[in-house]
Amino acid sequence: MGDRSSRSPSPIRVLLVDDHQVVRRGLRTFLEVQEDIEVVGEAGDGDEGVARAEELRPDVVLMDVKMPGTDGIEALRRLRRLDNPAKVLIVTSFTEQRTVVPALRAGASGYVYKDVDPDALAGAIRSVHAGHVLLQPEVAGALLSQDDPNTGSGRGGTLTEREREVLGLIADGRSNREIARALVLSEKTVKTHVSNILMKLDLADRTQAALWAVRNGLTN
Secondary structure, three states, X not given: XXXXXXXXXXXXXXXXXXXXXXXXXXXXXXXXXXXXXXXXXXXXXXXXXHHHXXXXXXXXEEEEOOOOOOOHHHHHHHHHHOOOOOEEEEEEOHHHHHHHHHHHHOOOOEEEEOOOXXXXXXXXXXXXXXXXXXXXXXXXXXXXXOOOOOOOOOOHHHOOHHHHHHHHHHHOOOOHHHHHXXXXXXXXXXXXXXXXXXXXXXXXXXXXXXXXXXXXXXXX
16 A cells, blocks of 8 residues: 655755856755755856746755856746746855845745855755745844834834734744744644735735834844
């Protein structure tokens, strides 16, 4: 008899988008040793990355920022306009930190540096796949030093106490399931709260909600 319960869960399907073949090869080598991650394709620029993401429908896209032609941020915006469900993890160098905030605002779920070690890279992929937001301290600092009219500032007073609790947990990188457990709610109720938060603050997604929470002191 077939035992479904003994089957391994489907691997996380990853698309690599970088204009340097040696970088893609290195990323693939890192990831191929992970039993729960499968590299399903590669692309050498933003245009090809969008096309491959639409064709392959990966779970996670590792996206370089600086590429000839269409860069990573514009490719990310296109994916969001196409309602592509893939989580996008920006791969950047330390000297490109100024691009991280625009990438997060465009809908990225987080970022890693190009010199990341294999275990940390695999962990980052698992984290964004699970619905978490990778928001590192230097990004929070950059956000707090900027004025952005699109972050919903001033609308926090319209949130209920429960919505503020949910928002704080989103900023902590919790998935809906983890928030439901923490607040003893159903996952469906948490999804409703998240939708209401986004609507009230006029934000596009939970990444922007996490940024808003950091800016407005709702993190632990």
